[in-house]
Amino acid sequence: MSPRRAPSQPPVLPGYEHRRLLGSGGFADVFLYEQVLPSRPVAVKVLLTEAVDRDVVEHFRQEANVMAQLSSHPSIVTIYGAAVSDDGRPYLVMEYCPRPNLGVRYRSDRFSVSEVLALGVQIAGAVETAHRAGVLHRDIKPANILVTAYNRPALTDFGIATTTGEADVAAGMSIPWSPPEAFAEPAWSGRESDVFSLGSTLYTLLAGRSPFELPGGSNTSLDVISRIERGEVAPLARSDVPASLEALLRSSMETDPRRRFSSAQALGRALQQVEAEMSLSVTQMDVLDDSLPVDAVDDEDGGATRIRGVVEIDPHVDDPPRLATSAPAPPPPTYAAAMVSEATVLRPSQQPAAAPGPPIPRPGELPVAADPESPWGAASAQAQATRRKRSRTPLVAAIAAGVVLVAVVGIGIVVSIGADPQATQPSSTPTIAPPDATAPSPPIAMAGAAEGDQVRFTWTNPSAQDGDEFAIRSEPSDGDPIIQTIQEAEILLPADPDGRTCVSVAVQRANGLQSTYREVCLDG
Template identity: 60%
Template sequence: MSPKRAPSAPPALPGYDYLSLLGSGGFADVFLYQQLLPSRKVAVKVLLPDAVNRELIENFRHEANVMAQLSTHPSIVTIYGAAVAPDGRPYLEMEYCPRPNLGVRYRRDRFSVPEVLALGVQIAGAVETAHRAGILHRDIKPANILVTAYNRPALTDFGIATSAGGADDSSGMSIPWSPPEAFLEPPGSSPASDVFSLAATLFTLLAGRTPFELPGGSNTSVDLIDRIQRGDLAPLARHDVPQRLEAVLAAAMDPEPSRRHRTAMAFGRALQQVEAEMALPVTPLDVLDDALDAEEVDEEDGGATRIRGVVSIDPHASDAARGPMPGAAAASGALVDATIRRPQRAAAADPAPADPEADHPPTRSRRATLVTVLGSALVAVLGIAIVWLALSAGTQPPPSANPTQTVAAPAPLQRPVAPINVVGAVEGDTVTFTWTNAQPQPGDTFQYRYERSDADPVTAQVAQESVVLERDGDGESCILVRLVREDGRSSNDTEGCVSG
């Protein structure tokens, strides 16, 4: 709950009984109500009175429609309805998630690595779905990931509070999880910004603190912003976290947006690869989009990504006017509204020529003939197959008698080739390591880990094939280098050492 103001009074809603206050933010309050019919508890998010005007109400209704479409995603909070209270305040009626949100949990519980990986994949699917619908979240943080009664993470607060008319774009952000571009003048937002915030959220769950918070040091807002802009990531300091996961999170929190994972799906697949490497069950990545062929995706990753169709819902449009929602638009620059929407498509001046086949569908007799031909061909093929099986039955070895035999799981995505020729050269108090990318591709970066005997390990990511570091005073300096593709896949480590 925000300490800066007292919560507003809960509105009197016909058909609902007020129960309690659930929380307050900078732009809205959330109350618990008992719905009378059907009987259930619901969370009602109400915008503050001083942010209400006619334009806002129209924007709020539009965004509520989009939220309702997104809420069919299993990792996005379900929206039951939206309206304007008798006192003039717009409100959203949402699924009540009774379990503590992740912002509460990380301060008191230790998250396991498998749990963080699983919820990271699930929320990445939710974020990717929002991006494809043209929406940027802009405030992903642990407190905005609720937990349903079935212990499933559910993302909430898709910038609706910011659309309440706040003129200061920076007022809609949470500094510890915000990317560097959020602190520019003017601020910027893009899908890469949400990838940064999601990675920062997962880091927080693992570390029990925010990524750029320095334990025992000064952690004012100015200090955090300075470290975020410099990419000065504090060590995770957990021995059970694999180096590969640290590398994925560090890449997603790179200060330069172009060096992060290109999409939330790419980030989610990188987390899936970590699960596979740890011999964990691979969490499905659910994405709602009618622009992709589900069979095509299943062939690519063995079904780890599940695509389901979505169409734009406009209650005021005719059936003929309803069409698929456009894909996400990468937005940057100053944003008055935290939710980024595609502009409406203008009607074409000259409609495209109609498909000649559409005007002349096959007649009933042509269809019957086609069915007959296909049926005959199918019978012939089945007959040949039966004869072949009968002839080959005597020559085939008997099936295995092992009742526990199972079908092998699909192989994980192929690793890229590791860097080669990792060599070092000592000059004074520094050592310069260089290496070669045997199969370069656009967007390649390199993750390295350098551990000196007299200092904490350093893990960082660079775009060039060299790095200058402080020489290890113990006599030998060694580095581990791996190649990281633009889609998040990484190679094995290659070690290079130099004495002196």
């Protein structure tokens, strides 16, 4: 881990009086100032002098513009202004959140199930809002969820490590909460990547540790990356956590993005359903959508989800930076593998490839197995496993050799995902909702278990409604395809003689709408 540095000197800012240091990161320091008029405490994030160059200043400007578009959301930290100090350092003036962030709290406090559900719904609304605005966060973790004076969670860390050129110089990640695609070669991000990180963050609050840390075991960065790639989530070991909640959190952390919730909103709605099952008050999920008129309010699920039109802060804001596929990587310094760091780290970019990298899924889309351009498609399970094992080699070498740790305090990492308003309509509806006209969410928590010469497959309907059934497809190697509709969330199939038994399942609504199919296989 990089040694601690001394904090920079706080700049003299007209209209603000310095109070104290709040925190230090790899690129910036965050200070508490008192704004003179109107009088209020504010957090001011100031870039380090050595970090200031043309690209970084441009990234900082992009960050301010992105935050200006998103910070009206009640669960996203508000930005008040941005400028350059007299000594040439760019700074952001942000809402001061005085309570300990969730990264501090989970190490000492035991979170109740009801609190985790409520803040999960609220942050899911913030993430969905960012996605609809064309922005991926890519560094969701407990430390990046601050707590306001009114005890409301507020997502922070948008933009500081994002570049605007044709290639990313470095992509940021916090290893314990990063999805497996973050360690691929080349790395890629989609909406499902943020779903993974949000799910792992909620799991952390319940478990008191990140999902892929093994209590009492070795938890170096290499160990944790290996478990993430294999999907080895450590047991939660809390009797007060409903099985449905643990199942949906595990589903959000599936190694295959196609098996996760298709959107942050779908995850938030599943959390609302657990609240309803536990007879808790259902937390409202606020989503801002710039495809709606500014004064439009669309209450869904009987008011459980409220979608509003986004108020544009600056109509001339440039588009947020888009994810590039490659860039030359600087040689990493030496490093001795240690316990996994929770800080954001810089991932050296890959050398330019002959073919374009995998596309980022647009809002509302999932990588499709039949799509040869999908990073998870057109390959057998064995080929995918081989590719994942091979693809993390450069990253593992970089971590073992010394990836620079960047504990960015304040506002972090975003990429544009080309939002399509028509593609971001809700994909699931919980039981508390009235009948809708949208397709249901696909099954989650799919599993198979051998029973003699048969295999029993089970799954969970994440948005169950009366009249739901399940469409089943299976293609055994020695017989005719099995196509049927059943009512129970399980099926018993003959074990396939080739040693791999698979079934695809879709949720089918009474009104005729059907989810996408999801497949589960058992080797044996």
